[in-house]
Amino acid sequence: MSVNTEQELEYLKQVSDVVAITLREMCDYAKPGMSTKHLDEYGYKIMQQHGAIPAPYKLYGFPGWTCISVNHVVAHGIPSEKVILQEGDLVNIDVSAELNGYFADNGSSFILGKDIYGLGPLVEVSKMALQHAIEQLTDGVKISVIGGVIEAEARKNGFRVIRNLVGHGVGKSLHEAPHEIPCFCDHSNADCFRKNSVVAIETFISTHARYVDQLNDGWTLFAPSGSFVAQQEHTLLITEDKPVILTAKNEIF
Numbered sequence: 001m002s003v004n005t006e007q008e009l010e011y012l013k014q015v016s017d018v019v020a021i022t023l024r025e026m027c028d029y030a031k032p033g034m035s036t037k038h039l040d041e042y043g044y045k046i047m048q049q050h051g052a053i054p055a056p057y058k059l060y061g062f063p064g065w066t067c068i069s070v071n072h073v074v075a076h077g078i079p080s081e082k083v084i085l086q087e088g089d090l091v092n093i094d095v096s097a098e099l100n101g102y103f104a105d106n107g108s109s110f111i112l113g114k115d116i117y118g119l120g121p122l123v124e125v126s127k128m129a130l131q132h133a134i135e136q137l138t139d140g141v142k143i144s145v146i147g148g149v150i151e152a153e154a155r156k157n158g159f160r161v162i163r164n165l166v167g168h169g170v171g172k173s174l175h176e177a178p179h180e181i182p183c184f185c186d187h188s189n190a191d192c193f194r195k196n197s198v199v200a201i202e203t204f205i206s207t208h209a210r211y212v213d214q215l216n217d218g219w220t221l222f223a224p225s226g227s228f229v230a231q232q233e234h235t236l237l238i239t240e241d242k243p244v245i246l247t248a249k250n251e252i253f
Helices: 006-029 036-049 055-060 120-135 143-156
Strands: 067-070 073-075 090-099 102-111 167-169 176-181 198-206 229-237
Touching: 006 036, 006 090, 006 102, 006 229, 036 067, 036 090, 055 090, 073 090, 073 229, 090 229, 102 120, 102 198, 120 143, 120 198, 120 229, 143 176, 143 198, 176 198
Parallel strands: none
Antiparallel strands: 067 073, 067 090, 090 102, 102 229, 167 176, 167 198, 198 229
């Protein structure tokens, strides 16, 4: 969406604060031995306290309030009593919500407890890639350029990017134009970011895989060949200068 009034911006800030606070609190609350269903219910209570509605459930009928993905599951992980968090797990929590007719999206991967499997560098590169992308994000910059920044950071550190998961526009719905903001330089995409538009920039940094597959449940996306993927995501307002990180209450960096 394009923000045209102070009221629109205020509504976006409100919903962005809710998803950022929810994500931050969920990451802090997660502990080994906890089910992802329990963690999901905890996040839902926070959203309820702020009057927000989980977007995946509202829009798509997703069987959970948030998406919680563990280890080789990359995205859209369904919260379950059967999935028990373990020390050293690579955990991704993706929170999106609607409040007053406006939407925001915030996601983060982290290692639960000790870094048993040596995935710390993967998580750190996913953060650095998003930070560097945001530093270059301004009015008139091509979408392909931002994708190239993310991919360059991954390759420099010996990792790859997932090519079939993308960022997107957000605002009056969860997914809006631009519908694809990839993690690589797509030379066929000549579109540019525009002042006052709202976008969710996502980094999907992978140990080996370039693409994810979907399980038969119709939701869960996983990395084949034993790959791990770390994702970071912020909702941002594009300006003539540096973008405004609307979900800044969750400090990814």
